Amino acid sequence: MSILKLTKGMISERISEFIEIDKVINTDEKWQYDNFIIDLDGKWDNSYVFFIGSEIAGYIICSVKNKENLHIHRFAIKQEYQKMGIGSKLINEVIKDADIYIKYLTLKVYKDNLIAKRFYEKNNFRNICLMNDNHIYRKDL
Numbered sequence: 612m613s614i615l616k617l618t619k620g621m622i623s624e625r626i627s628e629f630i631e632i633d634k635v636i637n638t639d640e641k642w643q644y645d646n647f648i649i650d651l652d653g654k655w656d657n658s659y660v661f662f663i664g665s666e667i668a669g670y671i672i673c674s675v676k677n678k679e680n681l682h683i684h685r686f687a688i689k690q691e692y693q694k695m696g697i698g699s700k701l702i703n704e705v706i707k708d709a710d711i712y713i714k715y716l717t718l719k720v721y722k723d724n725l726i727a728k729r730f731y732e733k734n735n736f737r738n739i740c741l742m743n744d745n746h747i748y749r750k751d752l
Contacts, residue, residue, distance in 0.1 A: 612661070612662065612663050612668075613661075613662045614659050614660070614661050614662075614700065614701065614704050615659065615660050615662065616655065616656070616658065616659060616660075617654075617655065617658035617659055617660050617670060617672065618655065619648060619655070621660065622644075622647045622648055623648070625667065626644050626647065628667050629642075629647055629667070629670065630642065630643065630644075630647075632667065632669065632670065632687045632688075632689050633685070633687055635687050635688070635689065635690055635693075636685070636686075636687050637721055637723070637724040637726075637727065638721055638724075642685060646685075647672075647685075651674035651675075651684070652674050652675045652676075653673070653674050653675035653681070653710075654672065654673065654674040656708075657673040657674065657675070657681055657705060657708070657709065658670070658671060658672040658673055658674075659671050659701055659704050659705065661688075661697050661700065661701055663692065667689075668688060668689050668692040668697055669686075669687055669688035669689060669692060669697050669698065669701060670685070670686070670687060670701070671683060671685070671686045671701040671702065671704075671705060672684045672685040672686070673705055673716075675710075675713075676717065678712050678713075679712060679713060679714040679715065680713070680714070680715055680716075680717055681705065681709055681713050681715075681716050681717075682716070682717045682718065683705075683716060683717070683718035684718075686698070686701070686718070688701075698730060698734075699734055702716075702734055702750075706752055709752065713752060714751065714752055715749050715750060715751045715752055716736070716749070716750045716752065717747060717748065717749050717750075718731070718736070718747075718748050719742070719745040719746065719747050719748070720745060720746045720748060721744060721745055721746075722741065722744050722745060722746055728746065728748075731748045731750075734750070735750055736748040736749060736750040737749050737750070
């Protein structure tokens with residue numbers, strides 16, 4: 612098992628795997644190649660992939676929203692690897708490597724995605740508001 616920084620090259624070489632894993636996310640917004648490859652502030656410094664051997668088990672894609680806020684745009688773990696602590700390990704990697712000025716993580720979760728909501732609450736995220744059918748969660752660092 613290993614956690615590596617996400618790179619454009621990794622996405623380009625293994626896009627079909629990323630798209631397949633993305634299907635586990637309970638959302639109408641399915642990502643394609645252009646979504647994965649887009650450059651965002653701090654994205655390549657704050658996004659990670661979890662490997663089991665050479666297989667991608669999951670990933671987390673984050674960017675800097677402002678000097679204090681890292682936002683999680685996409686976070687998915689393959690179905691067969693869920694409930695094994697991989698998601699928590701990826702979040703902890705983001706926190707460990709975050710710039711010293713980052714004060715909190717944010718993300719949005721579809722209002723009916725109870726499994727994701729429980730996961731984030733277990734990992735000390737707070738539900739701060741509901742906006743356009745999505746709960747906004749925040750974790751202070």
